[in-house]
Amino acid sequence: MALFVSLTNAQAQPTKGIKGGNPNDWPSEVREKFIVLGDNASQKNYETALPALEWLLANHPQLHKNVYIKGIQVYHGLAKKATDKANKVKYQDKAMDLYDQRIKYFGNEAKVLAYKAYYAPYYWTGRRTEDLYKLYAKIVKLNGNKTDANVVSHYMGIAAAKKKANQLTEDEVLNLHEQLTKIAEANSGAKWDKAQQALNAHLASVITMNCDFVYKFYVPKYKADPENVKMIEQVLARMIQASKNAKEGEERCTKKPLFLELAEKLFKKKPTYGRAMNLVNAYRDDKQKSKGYLEKAIELADTDQKKADGYLQLAGMQRGMGAYGAARKNAYTAAKLNPSIAGKAYNMVAYMYMASGKSCNGTNPKNPCHAKAVYIAAYNMFQKAGNSGGMAKARQYFPTKEEVFTHSMSGKAVNVGCWIGETVTIVGQ
Numbered sequence: 078m079a080l081f082v083s084l085t086n087a088q089a090q091p092t093k094g095i096k097g098g099n100p101n102d103w104p105s106e107v108r109e110k111f112i113v114l115g116d117n118a119s120q121k122n123y124e125t126a127l128p129a130l131e132w133l134l135a136n137h138p139q140l141h142k143n144v145y146i147k148g149i150q151v152y153h154g155l156a157k158k159a160t161d162k163a164n165k166v167k168y169q170d171k172a173m174d175l176y177d178q179r180i181k182y183f184g185n186e187a188k189v190l191a192y193k194a195y196y197a198p199y200y201w202t203g204r205r206t207e208d209l210y211k212l213y214a215k216i217v218k219l220n221g222n223k224t225d226a227n228v229v230s231h232y233m234g235i236a237a238a239k240k241k242a243n244q245l246t247e248d249e250v251l252n253l254h255e256q257l258t259k260i261a262e263a264n265s266g267a268k269w270d271k272a273q274q275a276l277n278a279h280l281a282s283v284i285t286m287n288c289d290f291v292y293k294f295y296v297p298k299y300k301a302d303p304e305n306v307k308m309i310e311q312v313l314a315r316m317i318q319a320s321k322n323a324k325e326g327e328e329r330c331t332k333k334p335l336f337l338e339l340a341e342k343l344f345k346k347k348p349t350y351g352r353a354m355n356l357v358n359a360y361r362d363d364k365q366k367s368k369g370y371l372e373k374a375i376e377l378a379d380t381d382q383k384k385a386d387g388y389l390q391l392a393g394m395q396r397g398m399g400a401y402g403a404a405r406k407n408a409y410t411a412a413k414l415n416p417s418i419a420g421k422a423y424n425m426v427a428y429m430y431m432a433s434g435k436s437c438n439g440t441n442p443k444n445p446c447h448a449k450a451v452y453i454a455a456y457n458m459f460q461k462a463g464n465s466g467g468m469a470k471a472r473q474y475f476p477t478k479e480e481v482f483t484h485s486m487s488g489k490a491v492n493v494g495c496w497i498g499e500t501v502t503i504v505g506q
Contacts, residue, residue: 094137107137111144118147123154153196169200187219192229210235222263229257230275232329235277247284254280254305259307262372277318281477286322293314296335298326302477309343331359332418344370344409350377350387357390385415389422399431408435423462430455439496446476446486446503450493453501478505 100108110129117126130148135141150173159165176193180186194216201209213232217224236253239245254276261273280286291312299305299312316330316339323329330336337359344352360366371394375387377386389411395404405426412419430437430451441446452474459467481487486503495498 094139096139097141098325100141103140107140111141111187113115114147114151115143118150118154121154123151123158124152127178129156134178138178142179143185145175145183149179149192149448151173155201169196172196173200173403187216187223190216190219190227191228194225198227199233206235207236210239216258218393222260226261226262226264226268226272227258230272230279233257233276237283241281250280250283255311258311262307262310280323286315287317288316288319288323288328288333293321304346306346309339309346313339313343325413348373348377350374351381352381353377354387364394364398369414381414383413385418388414389418392422392425396425396429400434404429407494420462420464421459424467426462427458427462427464427467428454429456429469433495433497437493437497439491439494444484444486445480446479446484446489447491449474449476449480449502450491450501451497454493454497454499457501476503476505481505 095103095107102113103111103282112132113129114126114133115127117123126147130144132153133144136149137144139309149172152168152175156165156168157171159168173196176189180189190212197209197212213228213235216228217232233254236250238246239248255275258273261269261276285289289294295312295315299308302308313336315338317335318332320329337356340352340356340359344356353370356370357367357374360370368391371387371391375384375391378384378387379463388407391408392404392411395407405411408422408425410421434449434451437451439450441447452471456468456471456475459465459471476486481503482505487505489503490500491503493501
């Protein structure tokens with residue numbers, strides 16, 4: 078207790094003791110204590126280092142920044158080794174206090190508080206939660222977009238707990254979520270994706286995000302600043318979340334005209350592959366618009382996999398419109414860009430061949446071997462796709478052995494004609 082009082086008194090007298098300077102000019106006792114602290118802290122002899130640390134703090138609080146760096150290390154080490162709960166808590170709090178004293182004498186507040194924030198949740202959660210909340214608030218204010226991802230997610234977690242305890246209002250929680258979301262969006266990487274998920278989960282635990290709420294809280298903010306890209310992104314994100322939360326029978330927020338309006342506006346301002354694909358899905362009942370956005374998505378794709386997915390979806394869309402030739406071309410492009418989806422692409426082509434049986438009759442439609450050559454082409458394409466079921470189905474429509482024999486067509490090459498234009502070798506059932 079005496080040492081603690083001495084430390085407190087020393088901290089209240091910032092002019093006490095030696096302030097920096099050349100260590101060679103320090104009194105021998107001061108140099109000796111400084112060396113004992115440094116050496117023993119480095120060797121994890123924390124009990125041996127403690128008396129030197131507390132003497133330096135009591136008598137020379139402005140001596141050197143390393144007194145605090147090594148001192149914090151000593152207190153953390155003693156806290157970790159302590160088996161008695163009271164001692165563990167005592168050393169934890171002393172370590173945390175030293176971060177503040179280091180700032181008091183040597184500045185660099187933003188950086189030092191970031192160090193403090195690493196240990197704070199382990200030491201203070203459930204014991205000094207309000208202090209932890211205030212620490213996070215200060216760190217976010219000082220560091221802005223450079224705030225650590227863990228601080229962002231933990232801060233929101235405490236806010237959610239305070240909301241449940243009626244210590245924060247709905248608006249306060251939403252405003253904090255908005256502030257922290259901006260920080261998360263200003264960064265990238267897996268840890269920030271995880272932080273964003275945590276932010277949304279904490280918010281969802283205390284506030285029901287439905288369409289009425291979005292229109293009440295977020296839409297007025299958008300209307301006040303309709304060209305703000307971040308605001309548009311935020312409203313869209315909330316509308317999507319509200320749609321996921323919608324109960325059976327409720328109109329989804331993504332079905333509102335405002336959703337499409339915002340999605341198109343955002344795409345015009347900041348076109349990306351993902352945003353184009355969102356509009357493809359949003360306009361699935363308007364084939365021409367959906368197709369137009371899909372073509373833009375392909376242009377914006379930044380990987381072969383995304384391009385391949387886009388081309389395959391475009392092929393499916395064209396197939397539905399009856400544009401088989403264009404669909405085949407895009408299916409082949411998808412297969413070339415991403416071999417892992419080649420099977421799907423070739424299957425699609427094979428089924429288009431099967432669907433063309435009545436219109437693709439070869440160069441001599443009166444000859445049943447010519448008329449049925451399209452199914453041999455379909456069989457070959459199913460085989461390329463690795464679809465044995467499709468192969469068996471196509472084979473059922475092959476020319477019969479009698480037809481092949483009667484027309485002397487066995488082993489002969491026949492061009493399927495029409496849009497397919499492939500040449501196949503005639504075989505019988």
